[in-house]
Amino acid sequence: MLDKIKGALFGLAIGDAMGGTTEFLTREEIRRKYGKVTGIIGGGVWNLAKGETTDDTAMTVAVTKGILKNPESPIELIGEEFLKWYATNPKDIGNIIRAVLSTYGEGSWAVAAEKAHNQYLGGKSAGNGTLMRCLPVALAYRDLDKVETVTREQSKMTHYDSLADxxxxxxxxxxxxxxxxxxxxxxxxxxxxxxxYEPALNGQIPTPPPDGFVVNTMHWVLYWLLNCESFLDVVIGAANEGYDTDTVAAIAGGLAGLACGYKELPRGYCDVLLVKSDLEELGLKLYELAK
Incomplete structure (x- = not known):
């Protein structure tokens, strides 16, 4: 179980770091600029250092820390971690999450999300910003009902639209x-x-682009997971498809890393991550909680 938990966290971060290089480019632009991205090289629109990750990993870490502080009722602690991260003025932060965190005051996260949805986002909050960070919930709890409850609650903190949760x-x-x-x-x-998402079972390439809309993101995540045979195939494919590459590769990489386990992940990709020590520590703590 520890190997799988660490594989999930590192797999997500690897996908994030690789996709961060190509975020917002089209597949053709990636090909012209990089040929094919097959490693963690940094750069891109955020001028990432080699091994640096983006908001996908940062918010996943925040969810993990909140759960570890209060497993029975983690939402307020997760929120505190979100606000700590937001206060660091991160390079990459999604529009929906920014709208909620910038206006959040004392009170309910769900109310803040609904207010942002209605007043600042034009009724559009079905982004992929909760899907990218929800994986630690499945790793932390032995009870599936608890997994589902906390999963929905952490999504509703920032994304009012039910498509997200x-x-x-x-x-x-x-x-x-x-x-x-x-x-x-x-x-x-x-x-x-x-x-x-059942159409993903037909194996065909999704028609919509892998953008920030959660339904499109999920279709592409499923495509890579169902049609690739190795972890690297999954994250390389997602990182070179274009659009919201860091998030699609992170979400797909999390499940692919969970399935293969940490020991099967390529060492060079794990060792270069700047958050390596944090992920190792959090993986062990999640394991201790889960067992």
């Missing part, structure tokens, strides 16, 4: 199954049947 729940149900012994592709097949 629905995607998070499906994703974390898959993660929960894999953590407890199921095969990745079998778990995906079981969890997306009867949902709007």
């Amino acid at each position: 629905e995607a998070c729940v499906i994703y974390n149900r898959v993660a929960y199954q894999v953590l407890h012994g199921a095969g990745l592709k079998e778990a995906i097949q079981a969890e997306i049947k009867g949902t709007i």
Whole structure:
């Protein structure tokens, strides 16, 4: 279990670091500028250092820390971690999350998310910013009902639209199954049947681009996970497809890393991550909580 938990955290961060180089470029622009990104090289729109990660990893770490501080009722502690991170003036932060964090005051996170949805976001809050950070919930709890409850709650903190938390729940149900012994592709097949994501089972390349809309993101994540045979195939594919590459690669990389485990991840990719020591520490603490 420890190997899988560490694999999930490192897999997510590797995908984030690779995709951070190519974020906002099209597939053709990536090809002209880089040929094909196959490693962690930094640069990109955020001028990342080699091994530096973006908001995807930072918010995943924040969720993890909040859960570890108060597993039974983590939402307020997660919120405190979000605000600490926001106060560092991060390079990369999504519009929906920025709208909520910049206006949040004392009170309910859910109310802040609804206010941002209605007053600042034009009724559009179905972004992928909660899907990118929800994985630690599936790693922390042995009870699936608790996983689903906290998964929804952490999503509703910033994203009012139910499409966001629905995607998070499906994703974390898959993660929960894999953590407890199921095969990745079998778990995906079981969890997306009867949902709007069932078409992913046909193996065809998604029609919409892999942008920040959570439904499009989820379709592309499922495409890479169902049609690739190795962890590197998953994150390299996602990082070179264009658009919201850091988030798609992080979300897909998290499940792919969970499935293969930390020991099977390429060492060079793990060792170059600037957050390596934090991920190792948090992975161990999540394991101690989960067991």
